[in-house]
Amino acid sequence: MLNFSKINIILIYLIFFFIAIFSVLNLQNKDNIIIDKKVNLGLDLQGGSYLLLEINSDSLVEEKIQSKVIPIKKLLKDNNLKYENFKIRDKSLTFFIEDVEKFELLFFSKKENLVNPYIDNYRSFELDYKLLGNNNIEILFSKFGLLTINNSALKQSIEIVRRRIDDVGTKEPTILQRGDKRILVELPGLKDPERIKKLLGKTAQLNFRLVSDNSDFGTEDLVSELGETLKVSKRIVMSGENLIDAQPSIQNQKNEPSVSFTLDRLGSQKFGRATTDNVGKRLAIVLDGKIISAPNINEPITSGKGIISGNFSFQEATDLSLLLRSGALPTPLDVVEERTVGPDLGEDSIRSGIISLIVGFVLVIIFMFFKYKIFGLVANTALIANLLMLVGILTILEATLTLPGIAGIILTIGMAVDANVLIFERIREELKTEKSIIHAFDSGYSKAKITVLDANITTLIAAIILFAFGSGPVKGFAITLGIGIITTLFTAYFLARHLTSMIVLKNNNRGLKI
Amino acid sequence: MIKNINFVSKFKKANFISIIIFFLSIFFISLKGLNYGIDFKGGTLIELRTDVTVNASSIRDSLKSMNLGDINVKKFGIDGDYLIKVEQKNVNNSNLIPEIKKTLSDNLNADVDFRRVENVGPKVSSELLESSIIAISLALAAMLFYIWVRFEWQFSVGSIIALFHDVIITLGIFSILSLEINLSIIAAVLTIVGYSMNDTVVIYDRIRENLFKYTKISISDVANLSINETLARTVITSVTTLLALLSIYLLGGEILRGFSFAMILGVIIGTYSSIFVASPILKFFRVSYKTLEKEEKKIEP
Numbered sequence: 001m002l003n004f005s006k007i008n009i010i011l012i013y014l015i016f017f018f019i020a021i022f023s024v025l026n027l028q029n030k031d032n033i034i035i036d037k038k039v040n041l042g043l044d045l046q047g048g049s050y051l052l053l054e055i056n057s058d059s060l061v062e063e064k065i066q067s068k069v070i071p072i073k074k075l076l077k078d079n080n081l082k083y084e085n086f087k088i089r090d091k092s093l094t095f096f097i098e099d100v101e102k103f104e105l106l107f108f109s110k111k112e113n114l115v116n117p118y119i120d121n122y123r124s125f126e127l128d129y130k131l132l133g134n135n136n137i138e139i140l141f142s143k144f145g146l147l148t149i150n151n152s153a154l155k156q157s158i159e160i161v162r163r164r165i166d167d168v169g170t171k172e173p174t175i176l177q178r179g180d181k182r183i184l185v186e187l188p189g190l191k192d193p194e195r196i197k198k199l200l201g202k203t204a205q206l207n208f209r210l211v212s213d214n215s216d217f218g219t220e221d222l223v224s225e226l227g228e229t230l231k232v233s234k235r236i237v238m239s240g241e242n243l244i245d246a247q248p249s250i251q252n253q254k255n256e257p258s259v260s261f262t263l264d265r266l267g268s269q270k271f272g273r274a275t276t277d278n279v280g281k282r283l284a285i286v287l288d289g290k291i292i293s294a295p296n297i298n299e300p301i302t303s304g305k306g307i308i309s310g311n312f313s314f315q316e317a318t319d320l321s322l323l324l325r326s327g328a329l330p331t332p333l334d335v336v337e338e339r340t341v342g343p344d345l346g347e348d349s350i351r352s353g354i355i356s357l358i359v360g361f362v363l364v365i366i367f368m369f370f371k372y373k374i375f376g377l378v379a380n381t382a383l384i385a386n387l388l389m390l391v392g393i394l395t396i397l398e399a400t401l402t403l404p405g406i407a408g409i410i411l412t413i414g415m416a417v418d419a420n421v422l423i424f425e426r427i428r429e430e431l432k433t434e435k436s437i438i439h440a441f442d443s444g445y446s447k448a449k450i451t452v453l454d455a456n457i458t459t460l461i462a463a464i465i466l467f468a469f470g471s472g473p474v475k476g477f478a479i480t481l482g483i484g485i486i487t488t489l490f491t492a493y494f495l496a497r498h499l500t501s502m503i504v505l506k507n508n509n510r511g512l513k514i
Numbered sequence: 515m516i517k518n519i520n521f522v523s524k525f526k527k528a529n530f531i532s533i534i535i536f537f538l539s540i541f542f543i544s545l546k547g548l549n550y551g552i553d554f555k556g557g558t559l560i561e562l563r564t565d566v567t568v569n570a571s572s573i574r575d576s577l578k579s580m581n582l583g584d585i586n587v588k589k590f591g592i593d594g595d596y597l598i599k600v601e602q603k604n605v606n607n608s609n610l611i612p613e614i615k616k617t618l619s620d621n622l623n624a625d626v627d628f629r630r631v632e633n634v635g636p637k638v639s640s641e642l643l644e645s646s647i648i649a650i651s652l653a654l655a656a657m658l659f660y661i662w663v664r665f666e667w668q669f670s671v672g673s674i675i676a677l678f679h680d681v682i683i684t685l686g687i688f689s690i691l692s693l694e695i696n697l698s699i700i701a702a703v704l705t706i707v708g709y710s711m712n713d714t715v716v717i718y719d720r721i722r723e724n725l726f727k728y729t730k731i732s733i734s735d736v737a738n739l740s741i742n743e744t745l746a747r748t749v750i751t752s753v754t755t756l757l758a759l760l761s762i763y764l765l766g767g768e769i770l771r772g773f774s775f776a777m778i779l780g781v782i783i784g785t786y787s788s789i790f791v792a793s794p795i796l797k798f799f800r801v802s803y804k805t806l807e808k809e810e811k812k813i814e815p
Contacts, residue, residue: 410759
């Protein structure tokens with residue numbers, strides 16, 4: 001175990017230097033980056049927000065089942081199927097039908113079925129029906145129909161969330177899908193998380209509806225921005241989908257912050273027609289079920305440009321135009337988990353983390369030196385090499401360093417000497433019975449090998465499980481702990497062994513003690 | 515150097531104490547329960563800093579009007595730093611944090627800086643608890659399997675009993691002292707599992723080696739010899755690990771305090787259990803040279 005071929009030695013030190021050199025990259029000056037690799041600081045160290053958002057597709061399912069009412073009634077009428085007692089429930093439709101068999105045939109027809117399309121990917125129809133007895137049937141979305149609604153809502157939500165966050169202009173946001181209902185958002189260095197939360201919390205469904213008593217399409221009572229209750233028609237003149245741009249602006253007369261918007265061609269036509277036909281009436285601008293303003297239509301607006309003013313502050317006008325530009329979310333998003341760390345706490349954590357790292361390191365080094373003298377120096381050299389390699393690998397992987405991650409490094413320092421201690425103690429034992437010093441060292445290393453491996457693999461198993469199950473900061477701990485074990489094995493079994501062999505071979509005849 | 519301590523003679527007494535503490539821990543965990551943090555219970559946590567020295571009760575009083583349910587306020591580190599925990603009923607209030615901030619700065623007449631805000635919904639917290647329990651169980655199962663592959667089943671059972679001993683007693687002490695269990699404590703427990711196993715494996719390795727070497731002497735004596743032979747290593751590694759952990763505990767800041775405390779407890783209990791729990795179990799199973807021989811034959815017929 002003490003013989004190293006030249007190639008081995010070169011290889012060991014090459015690997016060491018190649019990895020360790022990367023740790024130096026973290027000291028690079030910000031303006032003068034040579035190689036763009038660095039350990040990333042976790043949100044708990046640099047400050048920032050972690051948000052877990054959940055889509056709530058219930059309202060969407062209700063909406064979608066309602067949109068099936070007209071097509072189903074049409075299908076029944078066109079085919080002369082008699083039905084009675086048609087009811088719209090929360091997420092299903094129920095009615096009585098005479099000829100169930102004929103209905104089923106039409107309902108589950110694969111050819112040009114507009115009522116109940118066949119989803120090829122899932123080999124399933126969008127809708128399903130249940131027989132409630134006495135020819136009463138209930139129509140609801142099939143499992144895969146719901147899945148399709150959910151998935152497309154999730155994809156769309158991620159897109160909208162990304163647009164909104166990009167628009168605010170935070171640096172390097174992370175936006176990822178988590179599971180089938182959730183979106184993970186990480187915003188490093190964010191100064192005002194409440195603003196982002198507010199922006200993401202709004203679905204921003206905008207529509208223009210007439211204030212009128214005409215109840216052809218149904219009306220609802222909404223409270224305007226001035227506190228008056230208005231009867232607003234349920235008919236949507238135009239919705240936010242037709243917007244192509246929205247910008248905050250200041251209206252000259254009153255110096256009032258407002259939002260000016262531009263419509264697409266279709267929107268311009270719709271808006272032009274509606275304003276032409278209804279001059280003198282009031283138009284309610286409704287956002288997420290609340291009136292933001294209800295101005296009088298003074299003249300037809302055919303230019304496709306308009307202005308919304310509603311007692312906004314400039315910040316509100318800016319945020320509203322951002323929301324309108326980025327489009328509406330298909331469903332409301334709930335913040336189910338939030339973790340925000342302010343930048344000064346992050347700095348404090350880095351400072352205390354580094355101080356405890358240095359102190360822990362020095363304590364262990366002093367202890368090892370007093371315990372093993374010259375071989376303590378070997379172990380300490382290995383320890384320093386270990387630390388450099390650990391940081392080097394973290395840099396190569398561009399891993400994220402968290403506060404528990406720093407704790408993992410300190411813990412690695414404490415536990416890393418174990419490999420060398422195991423070996424040195426074994427050599428001590430061997431020296432008692434073995435006459436030849438070289439033999440004693442040699443068998444010390446080979447006998448301790450299995451134990452060192454076994455002992456480290458158990459900790460590695462714990463680290464892997466932590467990595468798989470942990471989240472955020474805890475994952476950072478698992479990474480440093482796991483990589484620490486690998487660098488420990490390398491430095492103990494190659495570097496320290498080579499250093500030991502040099503000492504032993506030089507001092508072979510001088511009664512070497514350990 | 516300390517040499518040849520008779521550990522076997524102390525096994526009985528140690529096991530008696532272990533069993534009492536173990537069941538005492540179970541008693542406390544099941545009756546008093548564990549003090550779950552917001553990670554596992556849901557709710558809101560706010561770490562705040564004020565420039566004037568307000569006290570915890572004035573913070574609590576000023577929040578009373580908001581009707582937030584159970585509120586816990588305590589000092590956190592230096593003067594003027596406080597930790598507020600709110601067991602939140604109305605989870606969907608997206609304006610909660612700004613509202614709390616406004617109420618506090620109005621009532622306390624001071625600048626209030628929110629340094630850290632954590633908010634965990636009830637669904638997420640129960641998922642986190644579930645995945646933590648799975649993680650710890652999986653870790654124990656993986657250890658059981660690894661030792662079973664590397665050693666004989668008696669060793670594997672012995673080491674798992676020792677691990678249970680460590681995990682339960684660590685949690686028991688957390689229950690008795692009403693210390694908070696959060697995600698980082700779970701990380702600590704998993705690391706303890708790894709560390710304790712590491713310690714046990716070193717002793718088991720030596721026991722196996724010595725069983726082959728001294729085929730005539732009893733398992734008790736082999737265990738005693740092996741523990742003594744590895745004792746220096748056990749002590750030195752525990753000392754260096756504890757040095758590192760003490761440094762985190764004292765200097766690493768408030769956030770790491772619970773984690774490092776759990777680890778310190780775990781290292782001490784884990785070291786103890788490798789000697790006084792994992793080894794006597796081999797005697798209980800009557801492990802001998804023959805046990806190993808049988809296994810060897812099975813592998814290479």
